[in-house]
Amino acid sequence: MSDLFTPTADWQRLSPAYATVRRLGALVYNLVATGIVCLGTSFFLDWRWVVAAAVAGLSWTLWRVIRAGRWVRSFGYAERAEDLLITRGLWNKELTAIPYGRMLSVNVESGPIERAWGLAKVQLVTASIHSAGHIPGLSQADAAALRDRLIVAGEAQALPL
Amino acid sequence: MTEPVAPPPDRPDASPPAEVTERPHPLTPLIRGWVVLLAVIIAFGRDYLPIGREPQPLPPLQFLLGAVGVVAAASGIAGYFSWRFTRFVIDAEKLRIDSGVLFRRSQRVAFDKVQSIDVVQPLAARLFGLAELQIDVGSHERPKLRYLSRARAYALRDYLLARAKGVQAEADAASDSTSVLVDLGAQDEVLVRVPPQVLLLAAATSHEFWSIMATGVVAAVIGITFNQPWLVLVIAIPTASTLIGFVGRRVTSQFNYTLSRRAHGLRISRGLTSLTSQSLPPRRVQAVQISQSPVWRRLGLYRIDLEVIGWGHVTDNENKTGVSTILLPAGTIAQVRVALAALWPRADFESVELHQPPARARWLHPLAQPFLRWGHDDALVVSRHGWLVRRWQVVPHARIQSVRITQGMVSRKLGLAGLEFHTAGGQIMPHAPGLDAAHVLERQSELLRLVHHPAEVDVSDADPGQADAGPEALRADHAEDTISSSE
Numbered sequence: 001m002s003d004l005f006t007p008t009a010d011w012q013r014l015s016p017a018y019a020t021v022r023r024l025g026a027l028v029y030n031l032v033a034t035g036i037v038c039l040g041t042s043f044f045l046d047w048r049w050v051v052a053a054a055v056a057g058l059s060w061t062l063w064r065v066i067r068a069g070r071w072v073r074s075f076g077y078a079e080r081a082e083d084l085l086i087t088r089g090l091w092n093k094e095l096t097a098i099p100y101g102r103m104l105s106v107n108v109e110s111g112p113i114e115r116a117w118g119l120a121k122v123q124l125v126t127a128s129i130h131s132a133g134h135i136p137g138l139s140q141a142d143a144a145a146l147r148d149r150l151i152v153a154g155e156a157q158a159l160p161l
Numbered sequence: 162m163t164e165p166v167a168p169p170p171d172r173p174d175a176s177p178p179a180e181v182t183e184r185p186h187p188l189t190p191l192i193r194g195w196v197v198l199l200a201v202i203i204a205f206g207r208d209y210l211p212i213g214r215e216p217q218p219l220p221p222l223q224f225l226l227g228a229v230g231v232v233a234a235a236s237g238i239a240g241y242f243s244w245r246f247t248r249f250v251i252d253a254e255k256l257r258i259d260s261g262v263l264f265r266r267s268q269r270v271a272f273d274k275v276q277s278i279d280v281v282q283p284l285a286a287r288l289f290g291l292a293e294l295q296i297d298v299g300s301h302e303r304p305k306l307r308y309l310s311r312a313r314a315y316a317l318r319d320y321l322l323a324r325a326k327g328v329q330a331e332a333d334a335a336s337d338s339t340s341v342l343v344d345l346g347a348q349d350e351v352l353v354r355v356p357p358q359v360l361l362l363a364a365a366t367s368h369e370f371w372s373i374m375a376t377g378v379v380a381a382v383i384g385i386t387f388n389q390p391w392l393v394l395v396i397a398i399p400t401a402s403t404l405i406g407f408v409g410r411r412v413t414s415q416f417n418y419t420l421s422r423r424a425h426g427l428r429i430s431r432g433l434t435s436l437t438s439q440s441l442p443p444r445r446v447q448a449v450q451i452s453q454s455p456v457w458r459r460l461g462l463y464r465i466d467l468e469v470i471g472w473g474h475v476t477d478n479e480n481k482t483g484v485s486t487i488l489l490p491a492g493t494i495a496q497v498r499v500a501l502a503a504l505w506p507r508a509d510f511e512s513v514e515l516h517q518p519p520a521r522a523r524w525l526h527p528l529a530q531p532f533l534r535w536g537h538d539d540a541l542v543v544s545r546h547g548w549l550v551r552r553w554q555v556v557p558h559a560r561i562q563s564v565r566i567t568q569g570m571v572s573r574k575l576g577l578a579g580l581e582f583h584t585a586g587g588q589i590m591p592h593a594p595g596l597d598a599a600h601v602l603e604r605q606s607e608l609l610r611l612v613h614h615p616a617e618v619d620v621s622d623a624d625p626g627q628a629d630a631g632p633e634a635l636r637a638d639h640a641e642d643t644i645s646s647s648e
Contacts, residue, residue, distance in 0.1 A: 004566065004578060007602055082613050093573075096565040097605060099612050127585035128562035157613075 005087045005095045009078035017117045018137025022068040024113060030061035077135050079149065082157060084124065086133065098133050100153040102126045108143050122146050183249040183317070189308045190240020192285045198233065249306050256296075256321065258304055274298045275325035276445060276471055277426075278318045279484065280438040282311070287436060294318055297442075299471050315438075322426060322440065349428075352503050353489060353496045355418040363464070363491030364411040366456035368550050373403050415490040420500055427503055431485070439484065443504050443621035445470045447560050447586035449488070451497060451553040458551070463497045465489040468586035475588045501555075505620040508540035510555050515543065521575050522595030535580075535593035539611060540620050542582055544593045554591040557620045558611040560584050566601055573598075580604060 034057025041050045071090055078085040083099045103124050110120040114136075120143035124133030138146065242262045250257040258268040276297040286292060286307075292314035293307035309317065364370060377400030384392030416433035427441040450466045457463065465488040466475050475486045489500050501510060515534035523530040528548040535544040542561070546552045565581040572578055578601045579594040596604070 004568065004598055004602060083609055091570050093568045094565055095605075096563055097609050098563040099609065101613070102562045126562040126583070128583035129587050130565075130581070130583040130590065131563040133563070 005093045006076065007085075007095075009080055009085060011076040011078050011087075014072050014075050014135075014137040015119060015139050015142075016072070018119055019069045019072040021113055021117055021119060021137065022072060023065045026064035026068060027061060030057065030064060034058065034061065072137060075135075075137075079146075079153075084133070084150065086135065096132065098124055098126060098131055099157070100150065101157040102131075103133075103150065103154040106147045106150045106154070108147050110140065110143075120144075122150075124150065181251040183251070183306075183309070183313075185244055185247050185249075185306070186291050186308050186310050186313075187244065188289050188291060189247075190237065190244050192283075192289065192291060192308055195285050198236075202229075251321075256304075258306065268304050270296055270298055270304050272321070272324040275321060277440040277442045278321055278325075279440060280314050280318055282432075282436040284434045287434075294321075296321070297471050318438075318440075319423070323424075326426075349421045349423055351419060351421045352427075352499050353418075353420040353492060355415065355490055355492055355496075357412060357416055359462075359491055360412045360415055360418070361408065362460070363457070363462050364408040366454065366460065366462075367411075368454040370404065370407060371454075371456075373400065373407060376400070411490070414485065415487065418490055420489070420503065422503060429485075429488070431490075437485075441467075441488075441504075442469070446504060446621070447584040448554060448556040448589040448591055449501070449504070450475075450589045451555070452547075453551040455549055457491075461493055462491045463489070463494060464491055465497060465500060466589065468584070468589045470585055475586075505540070505557065508538075508557060508620045510541055510543055510553070513538045513541055513543045515545065518593075518595035519577070519597050522577055524575055525571055525577060525595055530595065533593075533595055535596070537608065537611070542591060542608065544591055554589055556582055556584055556591045558608070559620060561608070561612050564605050564608050564612070566605055568598065580608075582608075 034054060037053050037057060038050050041053050067090065071088075074090055074093075075086075075088045077087070082101075083097045086094075086096045086098070088094050103126060105125045107123040107125065108120050109123060114120060118140055119137050120140045121134060121136040122138060122143050123135075124131070126133065135143075135146070239262075243260070246262050246265075247260045248258075250259065255272060256270040258270070260266050260268075276299050278297065279295045280292050281295055282292045290311050291308035292311045293305060294309065294314055294317060295303045295305050297303055306314075306317070308314075377396055380396040380400075381393045384390065384396060413433040415431050418429070418431040421428050421430070427443065428438060429441060430436065430438040447468045447470060449468075452464050452466070453462070467486050467488045468475055469486065472484050472486055488504070489496060492500070498511070501508075513536050515536040518530065518533050518535075520530075522533065526533060529546060532545065532547060532551065535542075537543065537558075540557055542556050542558065544554050546554070561582050562585060563583045565583065566578050567581060568578040572595075576598045577595050578598040579592060580596060580601060581590065581592045584591070
């Protein structure tokens with residue numbers, strides 16, 4: 001963990017159960033995609049290409065499944081006095097700072113797979129589509145508490161332009 | 162985010178301005194219908210012209226004329242009724258547009274939602290001295306008033322903008338709202354004017370021009386090397402027509418470009434065939450890009466593009482509704498200064514001290530590294546990019562939504578990192594790549610501090626009087642900003 005992407009702050013991590021959800025998601029999504037690609041190749045090219053596509057697809061799936069745990073551990077967020085920090089990524093690392101005053105709304109979402117593990121995702125919406133303030137894989141109680149804290153902070157610090 | 166629903170207390174409720182009803186100009190159906198008429202003529206007329214195909218057996222001329230007559234009469238009647246049923250009503254709070262014969266439609270535009278108003282004059286309308294008003298209310302659809310006589314359109318635009326600006330202007334503007342047919346041109350303060358010959362020169366020396374040319378030349382060379390000389394001709398014709406089209410579009414759409422200032426804001430007027438007068442809301446400008454093609458460096462020309470909420474994509478050409486995102490099509494550094502000073506009177510992009518990234522960034526940006534710069538002062542962040550085409554991206558702290566540090570694998574090995582500044586726009590994305598990773602965190606905190614504690618007044622406020630309008634005004638402005646940004 002490099003210092004640049006985890007400056008001193010009170011870092012919160014995602015729920016370890018989220019790694020399982022992510023693995024499952026990667027598995028389903030990648031296997032379906034590989035299947036479609038293999039089927040497509042089989043119409044136009046000979047069997048060697050189909051095997052090559054299948055091998056590529058399966059190894060990518062395996063890689064995603066193995067990396068899921070590390071990715072989830074790399075993700076962190078910190079609520080500072082005036083902004084929210086989000087750090088993520090293994091190869092391409094990011095540290096995003098979103099001032100509370102810039103938040104337009106805070107959403108909590110939970111898909112069917114996430115719900116089965118009792119998880120939810122908090123989404124901070126700013127006026128910019130690039131801010132990407134998503135925090136996935138929180139326990140539902142944590143997510144609701146975080147949302148409430150963010151709303152309070154956002155209302156208290158709304159920036160006068 | 163609470164928009165004040167009740168009128169502000171200082172509005173003179175005792176004497177609300179009378180309701181003003183406006184009709185479109187009687188020639189409106191003619192202008193709206195002429196495109197249809199033209200299409201009909203072309204569709205029938207094509208059969209009379211021997212264009213490379215068998216002339217079809219034609220119906221007798223009387224029949225054709227009769228058909229055209231029926232179409233003309235039908236569209237004339239339809240046009241009359243649609244004109245008869247269209248009304249623009251202005252009252253104390255809002256503008257209402259009623260239209261539709263069978264399906265009545267009533268659009269309401271609250272004055273405090275009006276962001277900017279454009280006056281567009283397509284060729285046909287212009288011939289008859291008519292103009293169309295397009296009102297930007299921050300949403301995708303722009304309510305339109307078409308067509309009004311030109312003078313009335315300008316007067317109405319000024320009136321609506323005055324109302325949108327606030328209460329103080331109301332009394333003055335309302336009193337003579339029905340009679341402001343006088344030419345207000347004298348009030349205009351012209352800031353920048355770009356003559357057509359400069360546009361022509363700039364278009365012919367721009368990098369877009371040269372890249373079209375280069376594509377043609379490369380294709381021609383390939384044709385010659387493969388001993389297919391006929392290919393050269395096949396390539397030369399579309400290349401030439403693309404070039405002419407490119408230069409033509411640049412010149413006609415920005416013809417007689419004028420940036421001017423009036424009491425109620427900045428205005429760009431431009432265009433040869435269709436004259437557009439576009440009002441520019443500085444508070445909605447998210448980011449600015451100044452760019453310079455290689456030849457322009459010799460000529461000392463620059464171009465400024467804007468990213469404005471509600472204006473759509475940042476492009477070279479005007480879009481379907483006639484909006485262009487170009488602030489300055491081509492101008493000298495002095496004109497760039499004037500234009501940016503008009504936009505952000507409280508900021509000076511040239512005084513921002515720019516820093517060069519470390520030499521090892523060359524591994525990551527082999528061509529661009531010598532030209533990369535970035536820096537900020539207490540109002541603006543400026544970054545410079547580009548090896549061939551030089552680009553400066555300028556964004557005020559007050560428009561930054563979030564700040565991100567990024568680092569890829571190569572950057573990590575080199576000890577470099579990049580900064581991204583996110584604005585409510587998405588296309589001009591100001592960023593500063595290849596910075597020394599050791600200091601980038603400090604830079605981020607410094608930028609965040611400036612976002613949290615912006616200057617007392619916005620970069621786009623020229624009038625210091627607005628500063629002491631009190632927290633109420635600031636809250637209202639903020640509400641406007643957040644609502645408009647959430648589209």
